[in-house]
Amino acid sequence: MVEIRRLAGYLRPYTFQLAGGLVAAVLVAVAWLYVPRYVGLMIDEIIKSRGNFAVLNTAALVILAIYVFRSLCLFVQLSLLAFVGHRLVADLRAHAFRQIQRWSLDRFIHWHSGEVISRTIQDTQLVESRLLNGLVDLLTTGLLVIGVVVALFLMQWRLALLTFGTIGTLIVAARLFGREVQQGSTRAQSRVAALTSLLKEAITGARIIRAFAQEPREVARFGRENERTFEENYRIRRLIALEVSLVSVLNALGLVFVMWAGVKYVAAGQITAGSLVSFLAYLALAMDPAGSLLRYYSESRQAMAGIVRIFEMLDVPETVVQAPNAVQLGRLSGHVRFRNVSHAYDPGRWALRNITLDVRPGEHIAIVGPSGAGKSSLVNLIPRFYDATDGEVLVDGS
Structure with missing residues (x-):
């Protein structure tokens, strides 16, 4: 066996x-x-x-x-x-x-x-x-x-x-x-x-x-x-x-x-x-x-x-996998960009759809919405707790 x-x-x-x-x-x-x-x-x-x-x-x-x-x-x-x-x-x-x-x-x-x-x-x-x-x-x-x-x-x-x-x-x-x-x-x-x-x-x-x-x-x-x-x-x-x-x-x-x-x-x-x-x-x-x-x-x-x-x-597979050509990030200035980002925890159940935003270093943005609107999901994509289903999340261009 x-x-x-x-x-x-x-x-x-x-x-x-x-x-x-x-x-x-x-x-x-x-x-x-x-x-x-x-x-x-x-x-x-x-x-x-x-x-x-x-x-x-x-x-x-x-x-x-x-x-x-x-x-x-x-x-x-x-x-x-x-x-x-x-x-x-x-x-x-x-x-x-x-x-x-x-x-x-x-x-x-x-x-x-x-x-x-x-x-x-x-x-x-x-x-x-x-x-x-x-x-x-x-x-x-x-x-x-x-x-x-x-x-x-x-x-x-x-x-x-x-x-x-x-x-x-x-x-x-x-x-x-x-x-x-x-x-x-x-x-x-x-x-x-x-x-x-x-x-x-x-x-x-x-x-x-x-x-x-x-x-x-x-x-x-x-x-x-x-x-x-x-x-x-x-x-x-x-x-x-x-x-x-x-x-x-x-x-x-x-x-x-x-x-x-x-x-x-x-x-x-x-x-x-x-x-x-x-x-x-x-x-x-x-x-x-x-x-x-x-x-x-x-x-x-x-x-x-x-x-x-x-x-x-x-045997649970990892969903966040490091790419073979991944680079080590140095000190970050904090420039965050979302390009047409969509994310779903389960197929067909979207938490985020087509999000595009640009947050420059030192800039403050309030994310407002009712419970379940995707506020936490959006923030969790920045440190790569999850991989976005579609689109790109960039920090200092990487």
Whole structure:
């Protein structure tokens, strides 16, 4: 996806830290995979030796060492990936702020301040909390699930096949729920942006609101938007809750069915008791990550909506662009001329039409007209806050 490739460009300066965190995450998954099989072999050995608990003592020390190693790797993983995640958010926000500073003033007419604030602060935070962490969790959890599946087939392929009906259902559920969550998240983030705009307007316009006794009206406006935001967010959470509940039921069905078939295999002498314990331990180890994969997938789709909104803002084109042959102006005397200047903020909606004037240095001119007549628009063209749609604006002949 284009957005992911663009996001990878922001991660490139932190390749070393990201690679170190991912390697540590893989080692955490590998450490998890070793324990169930070792426990099964230990049980079979104790049964064969008729209660020789020296094997148990050795196994306990080995398992303890594995968990210590896993904890160290987990510390490295969390530390490095936290650094990468927070640097990514900081860089995205810095880039967004630089881009906003280059906007011409007409962009602030089309983009409400609440929308800009929401995309710069909240959506960038979603990238770190949901997408980056979610993708790392998807990778490590996916490796764990793949490792478990391989181990299950090596131990008892018949029992392993029984688990795949559940996995297929989980994949279908992930696709269905993920699409709905991303669409709902886009709507919810737009609602938050609108809510932020209302709050900013109420704070900056507090004096006017008080003067005209408009507090009840503003409270009602905010309340309506707040309820819409609640409904969108609650809808997303209900979808995720339904997904988690469905996964839990499917996992339970798969585990019960495998236990039933596994005990029959042990009774028939086709597998050992230790192998069944290892198999069930692997299955239990994979079930929570399998459910987590769906949750991570849903959360990453939720964050994708935020990424699209961020890059949409970063890609806003500049309307006031410096010409290739532009010259640096020196000290100005202040001779301002308008030659047949027309200006429109939107196509067909003219703020100024065919304005021609000549103001010499030291000359004072009053610009008079009703609200909306174009007084501010005319003045804003002089420092080139906007480019005139037609005609020329000259200062000292340039």
